[in-house]
Amino acid sequence: MLGLQAISAHNGWAMAITGTIIVMGGLSILALIISQLHKIIGFFTNKKQDPPHFVQPPEDIDVLNDPEAAARMYKPLTADLGDSFQLADLYRVFEKKNLPHPHLTISALRDAGHLLPLGNGLFSWKK
Amino acid sequence: MELFIEFLKNTGYYLADIRYVFMICVGILFCFLATAKKYEPLLLLPIGFGIIIGNIPFFRGFGLGIYENNSVLHYLYFGVTSGLYPSLVFLGLGAMTDFSSMLARPKLMLLGAAAQMGIYFTLLSALALGFAPKEAASVAIIGGADGPTSIFLTAKLAPQLIGPIAIAAYSYMALIPIIQPPIMRLLTTRKERLIRMPDTERLISRTELLCFPIIGVILCCFLAPASIPLLGPFFFGNFMKESRVVDRLAKTASTSVIDTATIFLGFTVGASTQADVFLTVKSLGIFLLGSVAFSIATASGIIFAKIMNIFLKEKINPLLGAAGVSAVPGSAREVHLVGLKEDPGNYLLMHAMACNASGVIGSAICAGVLWSFMMR
Numbered sequence: 001m002l003g004l005q006a007i008s009a010h011n012g013w014a015m016a017i018t019g020t021i022i023v024m025g026g027l028s029i030l031a032l033i034i035s036q037l038h039k040i041i042g043f044f045t046n047k048k049q050d051p052p053h054f055v056q057p058p059e060d061i062d063v064l065n066d067p068e069a070a071a072r073m074y075k076p077l078t079a080d081l082g083d084s085f086q087l088a089d090l091y092r093v094f095e096k097k098n099l100p101h102p103h104l105t106i107s108a109l110r111d112a113g114h115l116l117p118l119g120n121g122l123f124s125w126k127k
Numbered sequence: 128m129e130l131f132i133e134f135l136k137n138t139g140y141y142l143a144d145i146r147y148v149f150m151i152c153v154g155i156l157f158c159f160l161a162t163a164k165k166y167e168p169l170l171l172l173p174i175g176f177g178i179i180i181g182n183i184p185f186f187r188g189f190g191l192g193i194y195e196n197n198s199v200l201h202y203l204y205f206g207v208t209s210g211l212y213p214s215l216v217f218l219g220l221g222a223m224t225d226f227s228s229m230l231a232r233p234k235l236m237l238l239g240a241a242a243q244m245g246i247y248f249t250l251l252s253a254l255a256l257g258f259a260p261k262e263a264a265s266v267a268i269i270g271g272a273d274g275p276t277s278i279f280l281t282a283k284l285a286p287q288l289i290g291p292i293a294i295a296a297y298s299y300m301a302l303i304p305i306i307q308p309p310i311m312r313l314l315t316t317r318k319e320r321l322i323r324m325p326d327t328e329r330l331i332s333r334t335e336l337l338c339f340p341i342i343g344v345i346l347c348c349f350l351a352p353a354s355i356p357l358l359g360p361f362f363f364g365n366f367m368k369e370s371r372v373v374d375r376l377a378k379t380a381s382t383s384v385i386d387t388a389t390i391f392l393g394f395t396v397g398a399s400t401q402a403d404v405f406l407t408v409k410s411l412g413i414f415l416l417g418s419v420a421f422s423i424a425t426a427s428g429i430i431f432a433k434i435m436n437i438f439l440k441e442k443i444n445p446l447l448g449a450a451g452v453s454a455v456p457g458s459a460r461e462v463h464l465v466g467l468k469e470d471p472g473n474y475l476l477m478h479a480m481a482c483n484a485s486g487v488i489g490s491a492i493c494a495g496v497l498w499s500f501m502m503r
Contacts, residue, residue: 002257010263012254016247019496023489026350027240030488033342034335035233041334065472098330101474 067112070105075125084122087115142184146402154178154397160301167301167457170274173390174297177397193398204395207289208282210356212392213275217357219385220275220455220487221364222377226339227331229481234435235447239485241431242451245270245424246493253416258409261285264497266413269296270420271490272303272452278396279357280494284501291410293396295417303457306418307425307449311465314429315445320469322444324478333369340366347492353502354495358488424452428482450479453486 001009078085078093087106094102109115115123135141157175161168181200185191193200206212229236246267253263261284268280269292277296281289299306311320344362348355367377399405428448436442450462459479466475 003255006257007251007254010254010260012251012260012263015497015500016251019247019250019493019500020244022350022496023243023492024237024240026347026492027236027485027489030343030346031233031236031485033346034230034236034339037230037335037338037342038332041332041338045334104474104476 067108067114071109071112071114071125074099074105074109078125084118084124086121087123090115090123137186139184142186144184144402146406147182147184150182150400150402150405151179153400154182157397167297169389170297170393171301173393174294174397177394178294178400179397180394181398181401192401193395194401194404200395200398203391204399206388206391207278207395207399208286210279210282212388213279213282214356214360215384215388216275216392217491218360218364219380219382219388221340221361221366222368222381223385224361224365224368224455224484224487225480226365226484227336228477229484230331230335230339232478232481234439235443235478235481236485237435238428238432238443238448238451238482239453239487239489240451241448242424242428242453242482242486243271243489243493244427244431245420245422245452246490246497248423248427249416249420250497252419253412256412256416258412259285261501262288262409264501265292266416267420268292268490268494268497269299269413269417270424270452271486271493272296272300272421272424272454272458273487273490274300275392276357276453276490276494278392280498283498287404288409288413289396290400290405291407291413292417294400295414297393297396298414299417299421300454300457303454303461306421307458307461308465310422310425311429311446311449311462314426315433317469319433319445320466321473322442323470323473324444324447324475325441336369337366340369343488347488351492351495351499353498354491357491357494361487361491421452425449425458428452444473444475444478447475447478447482450482451486451489453483453490455483455487456480458486459483 007013074094077097078090081089081093090106091102094105099105106115114126116126117123154175154177157171157178160166161171161175181193187195190196190198191200192198193204195201249270250263250267253266254260258266265277265281265285265288268277271277274293274296278289278293281292340362344358347358364377364380367373367380428451429445430448431451432443432445432448436445444466446462446466450459452458459476459482462479463474463476466473
């Protein structure tokens, strides 16, 4: 059996439509829940909600196209890491301080030679 | 002399025919693509070498082949046929996934759902072409662009097709840079590709990251209990990561466990492509339908994003729809690159990763749904 006849005989239309509805419905409900999750958590923790926190690029620096300026700005922020550090730790600092595009910024800093590999997965800022 | 001739008759050189040679060439091609072109090397390399091993002809009855009881390869292959390896891969995948970008942009999850339309379109196409329902469901799941999910469902429904379906699924995942960009360009205008997504995002709290895997596993697995073997470990792995109290376990899941599972999964799937069981007309049909499934999945996501734009004030870049397939992170990277080509300042990667993550969940739900349909 082939063609539309085979689809009908094996209940294909019903399976396709039901399956589509289940997946769309399931993920829509999940999306709806997670979009409200912070409000639900806020309600239960009974804390005053902070205003929404937005990530803003520091000053007017184009961190991706001007790694020189980015390095100047970010170097002091990572003083706690010491002279050598792992990129994962640097990423965490960038993320904690809400700096934009942490992955891409680190990549741009590496490409521009501002982050120098020391071996064993450690890096340091260019002196 | 007679003994020597008998020995020669038992060698692979004597037993080989053109089919085995062809498959070994395919294995070498996979190894070449993995090493020289760096196309999905973590997958193509073990599969490619497995294909070479699996297609060395041998004297039947020695307990050597993957389909012979008590052979070493047969025991390793048990992890595929039982669905063990895909579950372990999902455990590691969960421990590696950062859901914060998805939690910050929940509406993009819908694109991950829309991209699963390729699965159901292919189900209908496969049925129309004469595949049995269980085989059609196994072929259709290739549209999810998720190798472990495809292998898992095929192992449950049509184990005889694991070889071609796994090879098709992983091949198309490796060919994302070739398959997806033309579809993206065909279905979007330059103006649409230039749409910039807002750079600002809500900061996701640790509590949200902790709650998500629990909410996700309950909601998805109650909806489609057959997806428990995939989504259960997936969300468990993610919970370990986000809890930050079992770093050792999370690290093991995201490194040793997933690496071990990937090695054995790829190698044994490759070895299961013995020429005599792999080179069939059905395999050719699977490859053709697989490419259709993958293309339709990509197109569905893009078209759905365009439909969403009709209703949204803040427009979505429709390229993101292509990242709704669950090939992580290949499709997200491709969306990002296509966006960058149009506008070097347009960074779509994090938005695309949100679609990608929801695509993983969507395709696992689809697998569970199809499995439960076929169990009736």
